[in-house]
Amino acid sequence: MYVAVMGYGTVGSGVAALLRKNHELIRKKSRQESLELRYILDLRTFPGDENESLVTNDFNLILNDSEVRIVVETMGGLHPAFEFVSACLAAGKSVVTSNKELVAAKGMELLRIAAENNANFMFEASVGGGIPVLTPIIQCLAANEISEVAGILNGTTNYILTKMFDEGAGFESALAEAQRLGYAERDPSADVDGIDACRKICILADLCFGREVAPDSFYVEGIRNITETDVEYAKALGGVIKLVASAEKKNGGENVAVCVSPAFIRNGSQLANVSDVFNAVLVRGDAVGDTVFYGRGAGKMPTASAVMADVIDCAVSMGETKPYGWSEAPDGYVLPDDEFTSRFFVRAACGADKVKEVFGSVQQVSFEGAPQGETAFVTELTDKASLKKSLADLGEIRSVIRVTDY
């Protein structure tokens, strides 16, 4: 059996390297007499690369080679990835991708094309890098009604927040360090503004609850506004601030509340100890309770590990489409932001009396050296519409950060 890789960047070259390194093990587990890389699609050339001879810029070579039964898509972006992947699936080839943008936007459609052509479309690597999470959710937690899925899904922002917590760095300097180390792009917005985490929580919600969640249908906030002062307050509260992406079933499954935003997590939670570029995903099931999957959420070899697991799965399942149970959602499935319910940490430029007048007796937070002229506190459980109304009565608001119960 032959495999093609489309896109010879970090992940694509990792896939080729891993197939070479653990070739015998991978071939055996694929239950194939041979499993070889035949083409690498890329517009660039790679003189001197060990796979130089496999590189082509002609997609049709892959599409029309009937011996290529599995295609790995690691190009990234929506176009031409979507066109290439749909063409491969329509030709009955199975496709494995690490491209979260593609899966979040077009996953349901590509799964349909795969099913119509007796092929598989698999994307374990699109969420949590090397961490096994999608297969465990679909297969190992299959007997559970899942009520919530949440996670630290972006390594770049987690690295930055870890720096801010451990070294007291400000956002800008932590970002600069992340860029220097190659953890953040020169244009870091996809990471720091929460776009990457947004795509991943969509995929998780799609699979956990079986209904499509569109990436533009809920509130997404990145970490640009988190300050050193917020960090100090979080420490005083006994926890950390993480960029948390979450999706929770509401109204018996009729709705889902989805959110990407900075969030307070108490120390002692399995998610609080997730540092640097590591990721973790928490899944809450009615039988299993809380279970957490932790590991490297990005990087060449960890991501290749997840891609190759799917390649093996495709090889073993050849000719039989695995059902993902991901279907269209009715209008209004995703709750509007105003109805999002949580406890919130708030810093307001007013006195404690004013806070008590508006919010009643709430938990106040302080630390030595806290800014003068403000009151910091944690609200009771409230929806955002009510919160906004109450905050309008307090005057200048310096921070609003949700407080999780994980």
Next chain:
Amino acid sequence: MYVAVMGYGTVGSGVAALLRKNHELIRKKSRQESLELRYILDLRTFPGDENESLVTNDFNLILNDSEVRIVVETMGGLHPAFEFVSACLAAGKSVVTSNKELVAAKGMELLRIAAENNANFMFEASVGGGIPVLTPIIQCLAANEISEVAGILNGTTNYILTKMFDEGAGFESALAEAQRLGYAERDPSADVDGIDACRKICILADLCFGREVAPDSFYVEGIRNITETDVEYAKALGGVIKLVASAEKKNGGENVAVCVSPAFIRNGSQLANVSDVFNAVLVRGDAVGDTVFYGRGAGKMPTASAVMADVIDCAVSMGETKPYGWSEAPDGYVLPDDEFTSRFFVRAACGADKVKEVFGSVQQVSFEGAPQGETAFVTELTDKASLKKSLADLGEIRSVIRVTDY
């Protein structure tokens, strides 16, 4: 399709309850028109129980009913579980078990019988309760050479150690509390002496490395000897003491070093934050790096969650045996204890000079109120044979606890 449950104790009744609660979801994911519980094998009767009418004490009823395609074994113990399970497999029925004693001792043999009869033998629930761990290892990390697997695999001892750390309780009073809450048996030895963790690390090693590790072939030490003083030293060292079961490939896979013993874990490790009855398993792969699976390692519904996932898998895979790659090991595969290598925390009734004379400049540990007349320190990496020799020169030894690098 019909299912039978053998053993209507905690786990067996959980399986029946979960099948009832999430019946439609489980049936759909099993891709069956019907999926019903037909028999419950137990010597006891259960007057008034919702499944009373299904209870039988006649194993042959199950064995000879050709419509029963999947049998769940939740009886525990080796006999008659082994005889019943082999008979079911020999009859072409798939078997799912939560019985770690059975799997650790007879897993390879039962997998062989399953394969010969085109059936499946599955045992996700035998390690880590509800936590998805065996399937992720086999399937999601399939492209990795796994070098090490380690974990906190016993909830009872972890509850006791958490009590000792958080509340300063002694071992005996923490054990009594665990017994009062039903976390520990009246005879707690299987848990506190490490026997349960021993069986589980065998199963993990069998699957991670593909070669059989016998439960009596390596060093197993429980937590009875951990004192309040050890706890204080661990805190001073910046970590916790957990009952850690681990298996590490040595000499390029020719050998494996396996151990169950109390171990020091630094704060900040994903394993340090695993509290109370929770479990966690760390798997170290060459591509994925470290990945950790966390959740409820025991209990009625979490364990039922893992059992039912296997039942669904058996239903979907009917007629096709899943390979586990678990084969016999050559003699001498498991390293003798003398060759086990680690850093060790030691408390010796001697002065610091004597320690320096024997061990060179090692890291010393102390805390306010530490016992007089002893020196506590952490050795460099050493094998146990050398350690024993050096310790003999120090005089009375009060504690030896290995120090992990997870």
